[in-house]
Amino acid sequence: MHINKTEAINITKRENGKINLDKNALKEVLGNEKVAEYPVAIYSVAGPFRTGKSFLLNLFVRYLERRETIESVPAPLDPNDKEPLTGPFKFQGGASEGCTEGIWITKEPFIISTKTKKKVALFLMDTQGAFDHKSSIKESSILFALSLLLSSYQFFNLKTSIDSLHLQALGNFAEYAQNVRDTKSSFLFQKFMFLIRDWKMIEDHKHGLYGGKRYLNTVLDGKGADENVKTNKFLKENFSELLCYLWPSPAPKIEGMGTNSKVCDMKDVGTEFMEKATEFFQYLCFENKNENLMVKREGAEELNCKKLYEFASHFADVINQGSIDTAGKAAKTELIFRDCVDIYRKCLQNFGNEPLNERHERSRKKACNEFLEKSKHSNKDLRKKGQENLEQEIDKIYRLKQDEEKNNALLKECVEMYTMHMKKDFSGLEEFLNVHSNEKANAENHLKANHIKMNDHSSATALKKLQMDIMLMFESIKEQLQNRYLEKIAESVAAKWFNHFENTPSMKFEERCDQVQSELLECFDEGTKDFEESSNKKGQRMLIKKINNFIQNYVSYFTPPSSLKSTQEDLLKASKKRADVDLDVMNGNITYTLVEKESSLKYEEVNERNRKVKMETGFGAAGGAGALGVGLGFFVPPVGIALGVGAGISALYGIGAKNSWW
Template sequence: MLTLNRIRACVCASVLGAGGVLTAGLHQRKNSWSLSDKNVYDWSSEEEEPDGRARPIQVLLVKDDHTFELDEAALSRILLAEEVRDREVVAVSVAGAFRKGKSFLMDFMLRYMYKQASEDWLGDNEEPLTGFSWRGGSERETTGIQIWSEVFLVDKPDGRKVAVLLMDTQGTFDSQSTLRDSATVFALSTMISSMQVYNISQNVQEDDLQHLQLFTEYGRLAMEETFLKPFQSLIFLVRDWSFPYEFPYGQEGGMKFLEKRLKNQHEELQNVRKHIHSCFTNISCFLMPHPGLKVATNPNFDGRIVEIDGDFLNNLKVLVPWLLSPRNIDVKEINGSKITCRGLLEYFKAYIKIYQGEELPHPKSMLQATAEANNLAAVAAAKDLYNKKMEDVCGGDRPFLAPNELQARHGAIREEALQVFRGVKKMGGEEFSRRYLQQLESEIDEVFVQYIKHNDSKNIFHAARTPATLFVVIFVMYVAAGITGFVGVDIIASLCNMILGLALITLCTWAYIRYSGEYRELGAVIDQVAGALWDQQRSVFPYVLCQIPYILLFLPSLTHPQGSTNEVREHVQCKYL
């Protein structure tokens, strides 16, 4: 019984995904909006986009051993671009069973985003469909999670400019993926997106709803902690709807169908409906007709509108604007706080850590990961404020600042950054956030040490400290060698001469390092030693110089016979005392 429950939990977790299309293979051509000649791309974090054109970027990789890897560099390149990183983000994901036309639909969304200012956004009838990789056939196309490399900026009706991110996901239950693969991809897409399009073929079956149950259960548990619904918009998109005489195509017919479909369930199955409503803020449904036999049976179909059925196109013209128009898109929120692209990156990194283990996590761990990412995003925002303000105080183009003044400015800015962290709504409670506050304080103090060094490097006297210290060492050793040599203490004189020579070589080495920039680690060691001597030389060196004559009174006993000791002492007393 336990094994059966575990298998059912895994199946429930694997609900959505991404994939190819219910149509035939493609013949790719360049068009005016696609920004690429092919519809299959291979671009990783290690290489730049060679022609500057937008393309799908693989950010979640599913390896051959069924482990997952997040391409943080590629994801950062998209989400931390200067024009979008501080914008509130709208994340739109399409997920569902494989080979049901998800990527095909995503490419029409891309076409709308590039041409939404035009009423004729579908384009020319002979224009091939490009963007996310898609093709007809029975084998899967998309793996992992792909994100379109261009983030679209859209003006909301209230004047806010938001960033729209389009995600394509691997389809569930293909022949090459394990249940855990499907579960992970669906879970991530649901947790990251603000609008999850659940792509279903022909009808909403009971297993389609049960696939959502694990995630709605997670939502129920999360609600006990946050008192808010964990997910935002869920759109059931029923493809190839064959009963328009019962429920007409479109959103209105879809809502009536979904309401009846959920209402007619057995009492035992009503929990699924309750869980869905308790976890998603908005739930809607759209019924789409079949795109036509030419699309489904032509192996050379490349997405030209002229070959697509008219009913499908008419409803497509309604569906895509209904999803993506500025007044309908939902900004990503977690725990009631709107998320920026920078924050979404932190959540992505936190969530993927959950799934890099061998077993699916308990929903509680997802909540903990959300709280962790929430706090890390607050830490990043506070550090960003601290760095910006400290750059204004003592950045590269600012003059040297007195240490006391720098310390005072640091204290004020540090407190301001801590207030920013405290002011952000965070999950997990005060106790959970305390260690992140301590982490922020520690990181700010570490950064301040670097600012102190940077500020000191602008002080001409500080820059001359190392050579000045070495010159003092050379001078002291020279005097000591002369005195000890004069009185005949050759061992001490030789030691002083050796130290003098080492100091001279060190001075020449330091000068070469400063001039050439090579062996910087050695230069840092020399500076550290010289700094320690500099801090002590004012008290140590004068004391040593004052004590030398007295020391010399006792040295002759080491190198002269007893009879001549008194003569040497008398000579030293007369000359030095």
């Protein structure tokens, strides 16, 4: 059994003896968020009752459901399909009464992708048959007017031919919707197609679109009764295109379906009818790479589902109030009003670098000029009322924007107030946390006292935003403060390295360094026990870096002279001759660590230099004293003797320095 995926819903309801549009049903169909932004196409079939409108639409649904993807063209309808034809649109055999009541539309659209990859939402719509004994002419006119106003492609289903009564009725029906005219030069409606079922005169005009076009030209040639001429003129002036399609009869079995029959066997539908149905449906949706697909428009603007819902829901309000004659213009004015409000909002946003009052004035002027231009052919009263409503809506948005900017400035002020009190030196984390708690409460109270309420949730939203901003600022300041504290503690502990190092003289250098580092880390942990573990680890890394700097400085102080640093190998050989050396490999670099005798090389250099100075000083003094003693000895013998003794002592000092015997 074929399972229909598509459902239909009635968008009208009968209340107090009259037909009204059901806004809830409209919202369920056109207000669907999944397709709200998709361009929309609505194919609607209307016409006299018992002419097979619902049957044709169900066949259309069967055809569209044969697609494999939204880009693919459906396979042709199969005359040998064993699955009975059912569908979302109710139909039954018999010729006494119509089956459809009101206006029914597919609940969800068929999504069709065009050659430009644009996704269009296509809805199919079925209209209650006209001229039955249940409905008045006015009621039929209202239903047909609604069908025209909502559809992008209107089909008028007739049997055998178009006669003057059909044309006159069609003209009367269309007059109910003519107030939606945009300008005097634009078309009131989009495409209109006569569907002539059971066309017999194939000798004159063959079945299909071409034969239908030739037949329609003979009907609308401007001849005949005055009423027909008037209707013909109305149709030509108010539809963007008029077409006609001539159909064969579906088959005798379909024509003779029992009164209670609600399904039909596909095998009973004539082969020629099935071929023409496939040709017709393909032409409407998929020929010319889907460019025949007729999207709903208002003037030059394509409507999406959301905009069509706004148009239709406003139209529903007017219809439900019983004012069909002004409904179209009112709906059109409402649509222009909404567009101009959007223009104001967008301009206000786009002129964001200017002061608000200047942005408002420029945006207001643009929106109002746009409204006056688009509504210049509208009813004078509706235009005036629409302009007043636009000015009021713009002022309302402007006042809200003013309040919004004041609230934003207040929020910024509260954050700055908190930050100002938090950027100072604290004795410790405890004081920092106490000040944070107090200043956070002060900022929140200041916001609550001065915030302008814009809606039920604005105050709570602003408070939440403030708390979030304060928390981000708190974490940033806390991190900076902890880094300063950790740096100070690490500096203080690392300064104890040398004292700890000197207290372990009996250990090798490397072992001494490890021992001292372990002791200093314990000392550091004691000083940072109130910190979080992550901060403590960060501080330990700071301390270890500082300890390594101390070690490097200490080692460099006792490094062999540059004359011995020709290569690492030479340094190793030379160092082993002068001191006990440990080879320590750290981080991929080779460093040489001196142990207990690492300073002997340095000390021997100093002693050698001192001996040299002493020797030179001793011999120099001895020579000078000896020469002076000989010169003065002739005149003052005691002085000469004293100088001679001094020269002798100086000579002994130089000899002692040379031989290092003291």
